Amino acid sequence: MSCSGCTLIQPIENQGIVRIKPLNKSLMNSLLEQGLGAEIIAECTVVPYNKKEEILDLLHFLRILPKKDRTDMEFSIKGLGEHTMYSPWIPVIQMEAKVENQSVVDIIRLEKFASHMQPIVDTNEQIMGFEFLLRPEQGDHSFQPYQLFEVARETGLHSFLDRAAQITAIKTSALWVPNGFKRFINFLPSTIYNPCLSDTFETIDRLNLDPKDFVFEVVETENVEHIPQLLRIFDLYREKGISVALDDVGSGYSTVELMSDLKPDYVKIDRSLIDHCDQDLMKQREITRITEAAFQFKGQVLAEGIERYEDFQFCKDAGINLAQGYLFGKPSERPPLAIVM
Structure with a gap:
């Protein structure tokens, strides 16, 4: 394509x-x-x-x-x-x-950004993978990732940026992440209608990486209007051995209903539900509802934005087996030394 x-x-x-x-x-x-x-x-x-x-x-x-x-x-x-x-x-x-946004467009055009890695852990707090997040190149002008994607949407460059960010993440993972660790990489729903998936697959093949180590996740910043088309993209990923995830479930457009329609391999619960969930009955009920719905199609559940051990403990007790947040590590240019070695 x-x-x-x-x-x-x-x-x-x-x-x-x-x-x-x-x-x-x-x-x-x-x-x-x-x-x-x-x-x-x-x-x-x-x-x-x-x-x-x-x-x-x-x-x-x-x-x-x-x-x-x-x-x-x-x-x-x-x-x-x-x-x-x-x-x-x-x-x-x-x-x-x-x-009007020429300086930001130049960042996109010249691909002046890098991928930072945030660890994802299992219930034993052992790192099982990383999410790759867009950040400024070292020494370059600072930017907020949301600003970059907002300008990309306004200028019609969102497909270019999405593809470039994915390729950067794949190349960074090849440098620093050993085989067997999952690599979670975002993609925008709006780019599925003209996807450049061939570039993604070719980069993984060229770098001799295992497709089974990759998880491509749909971010919730946009409404998914054509679910059948997104399901076809999911099928293309899965045919290559790549898993798929739905990000920020429980917030914005990422509803339980959408999750149940898409049946992703991984379900990431939004940080707004996780924060102080040990003290909030309404959050606990929603987390349980999402988790039970995901278990119906055998989706693995990941809690995002964990900063307190009490939240992590509640999520474990609720049957959630993966977690991500500052409690386990902030996004960084390099994974922990023990992982690299």
């Missing part, structure tokens, strides 16, 4: 040409009245720019158009370099977000 959202992102050069489609004569006349060097080429409005700020000025200028006209408009950009080509067409709204 392949997807246009996973292809290389072209940088915006300091000088170049903007194409706008469909052709809008009202826009063309307005641009000419402003003294801009616009012309019509191949049923597109073509406007040169001499610095990046002029692209944003042009985008702001487009806001005078009726909303319907703006919604239908798409942008394509080409630098003035000898071998540069026009970028793929993208909606005007995505182009606005891309220009």
Whole structure:
């Protein structure tokens, strides 16, 4: 499989040409009245720019158009370099977000991020695997992972970022995690409609890693609108020997009903339910409900966000056999020395 959202992102050069489609004569006349060097080429409005700020000025200028006209408009950009080509067409709204968040887009485009590992333990507090979490590269400008994914969604780069983050996690695991330890890696529901799973599988094969060591987990930040399609993606992972998980169950879109429909191999209970669960009867009932529902399809249950031993003890007593949280270790660039050795 392949997807246009996973292809290389072209940088915006300091000088170049903007194409706008469909052709809008009202826009063309307005641009000419402003003294801009616009012309019509191949049923597109073509406007040169001499610095990046002029692209944003042009985008702001487009806001005078009726909303319907703006919604239908798409942008394509080409630098003035000898071998540069026009970028793929993208909606005007995505182009606005891309220009306004250029520094964050550059982090995504240049893949200036790393994977940190947080341990996952069994009931005996022995490490059985790690979750791989996106973090800034050492020495680079700081960012919040949620900010990176939010900008990626606004600019249409979420598939590119999701794929790049997965590949980074797989490569990091090959460097530091011995065979036999599970590697939990996130993927976004929105990327399942144009997935680049072949890159994921090829990277695992190329690095001589065991697919059975991998668990790909759906994060709950987005609503899953097409469950049959997600189930087909689950089947593709499982055909390769890879397990699947549903993250943050009990919060947001990750409901017990969704979990029961998807029947993941691993069920991760959200930290909001785990925090001080030893003291909260309502949380205890919900944790028990999730755990019993998961046991119906033989899903393994993992408690997230454990910071207190009392919470860990309640989860063990409830039949939960896996746990993750600061009580057992924060995300770090390297796993514990004993694991590496």
